[in-house]
Amino acid sequence: MELEFVKGKKKHTFRTKQTITGTISTLLALFALFMINVVLIMKSSFMPMEIIKYFLVGATIFGMAGLFTNKGNRTFALLGLAISVFIVVFMFFMIGFAWSINPMP
DSSP: OEEEEEETTEEEEEEOOBOHHHHHHHHHHHHHHHHHHHHHHHTSOSSOHHHHHHHHHHHHHHHHHHHTOSSSBOHHHHHHHHHHHHHHHHHHHHHHHHHHHOOOO
């Protein structure tokens, strides 16, 4: 994205770059979301949930680091954190709704 300001005859261009930590956070969160979808579609846990938890923790750590950078755009860091929070809330509601349907095995 470029912001242009014309002042007289000179043209000033300001560019905002995405932070690397924010990009890594978004990629980790998207991969965790992808793996959860694959596990739910296949109805078998070929991917242990502990590995997905590691991706979520990594996405949260990189997202927080991306938010506290001085330079750069923080959009991807916020997106990675939002996806991580969505996954946690989704899993909480899925377990809660499944337990309310059949509380006793």
